[in-house]
Amino acid sequence: MADTDPKKPQDEGNEGGLFTTLKGKVKSPAQLNEELKETKVWKSIFRHKLDDSPRNRSLAVLSNVFLHLHPARINRDAVRYNFTWGMGGITFYLFIILTLTGTLLMFYFHPSKGEAYRDIMFLQYDVPFGNLLRNMHRWAAHAMVITTWLHMLRVFMTGSYKPPREFNWNIGVLLLLFTMLLSFTGYLLPDDQLGFWAVTVGTNMARATPVLGHEGPFGPELGITAFNDVRFALLGGSVVDSNALLRAYIWHCIAIPIIASILMMVHFWRIRKDGAISGPAPVMLEAEAARKK
Amino acid sequence: MTGLQLPYLAEMDWHQLWYMLSKPDNVPIVLLLFMCPxxxxxxxxxxxxxxxxxxxxxxxxxxxxxxxxxxFPYQKGWPKTVQVWPFLLKREFLATVIVTIILIVWSICLDAPLEDPANPNLTMNPSKAPWYFLGLQELLVYFDPWIAGVVLPSIILLGLMAIPYIDVNPRGNGYYTWKQRKFAIGTFLFGFLGLWVSMVIIGTFIRGPGWLWFNPGQTWDHHRVDHQVNRDLHEFFGVDGALPEALFGLGFLIICAGVIGGVTHACMKKMLPEMLKRLSMLQYQVLMQLWILQVLVLVKIVLRLTFTVKNVWVTPWFNI
Structure with a gap:
């Protein structure tokens, strides 16, 4: 049908061929690309043009829910790895990895005595990539503890907790606590000797809590026993057993991740509200420091 | 003996050393050994x-x-800020790619440990907390559990939270400096590296069966018994009786705190007069007490390791 058009010139050396037939009708990828961007569907999803202009670069960040925690522009030296070490971002990224691998692990895990250990064996030897999944979860957890410490070290060394960021440092200290508690509650879940004794050692300290522990100062005097003290509340019993496993599981998979996520929201929000990342700021001279109240 | 002597190279148990260093769960602390410095x-x-x-x-x-x-280099006319897209986002993306690669290679090479099923009748020796809590477990050597496991961690957290409110130095906000913040940085690094990280490392690599001290490369002898007798401080001075003991311990602590506080105050007056002027009374009190506590923890550790002192303050209800 197309080749009945008399005006259409024939392609030399390829007369009557398919390509000749379609020439002029088939659009180039570039053309298709352009037309795609004019469709209603595209326009409903992407709210700004894509040509390289400062405005579009800003919109790329500001109109994207995943990127909009960033400002549109940032201190030119704040992007340097040797200033930030990237540790805060890496900690957050590890949290995301842990959420993903953790969710996948939950599909294979029953938090009950007997089943828990068997499930880990199952993951290690039978589930496709199960061993890799478990390894990634454990090593990402260890790495997250390290990156949290190093992030705090960096924030301290750059004095970034100073006004106006005092409150955000406090949120950060809480996040440090919850990072370690997340890791600690996960330690018991394989229900092996390592986790069992680590949690036994760890929660034994709670026995000795002043006033609230049955072996702590002033505890026994106030009627605290092994069956109503703070350790009992942590373990759901007087020994590390099935209730402790269930409690660790719920704290680990639901409660602490939610608490930590809320704290992270506040943490990231406050970074923006407190004027983005602290530096590298211009150095302060003595005369200026003396004027500062 | 608490054995602070280094074994001769010829007596090194390399297998033991390698076993400790290569245990998959210890790899993060080996990493920490390099990353912190x-x-x-x-x-x-x-x-x-x-x-x-x-x-x-x-x-x-x-x-x-x-x-x-x-x-950092800057010339007149250069913008002071850059676009986040792409200058920050490309670096964030690069960081995630590198982290992912490291994590996957790490996970392929090293398997997460899985011991025998939990057995309350078979105590692991040594039974260790997760590595990031080994600093607190190591503190158990020097303090009763209610201090090492409850009071000190709480004070560490509260102390960290107090930092922004007691650091009145306006300098060094948003840039690295040493000369403008010697006291703050010195104190923090002393606490973080000198106490926290070192005790994690001691708890991981040094403490063996029975939580005894084993030098790196010293064979873990499961039958080793330490005949070290730790004595309370008042026994060194022949103080006897509940009330005199309690008063002696309290007096010792007050004198220690007074000496540390006094020396610190004198140093501040000489070297940081401006800081003293800026601090309110409340800020000064909190700062001083946290600082004295930090030094006292070190004093107790040194007293235990060198003079085998068990408690410095003994009362009928608690010991410190």
């Missing part, structure tokens, strides 16, 4: 450059008026 060096190398810049600008007020005041 590296990042501290990174901070200090930039601090040194900033301090040099500050000295230069202090000496030349005219330059200070026009200088951009960072150690």
């Amino acid at each position: 590296f990042y501290v060096w990174m901070a200090f190398s930039q601090a040194r450059k900033n301090d040099r810049l500050i000295a230069q600008l202090e000496a030349d007020p005219e330059l200070a008026k026009t200088h951009h005041r960072t150690i």
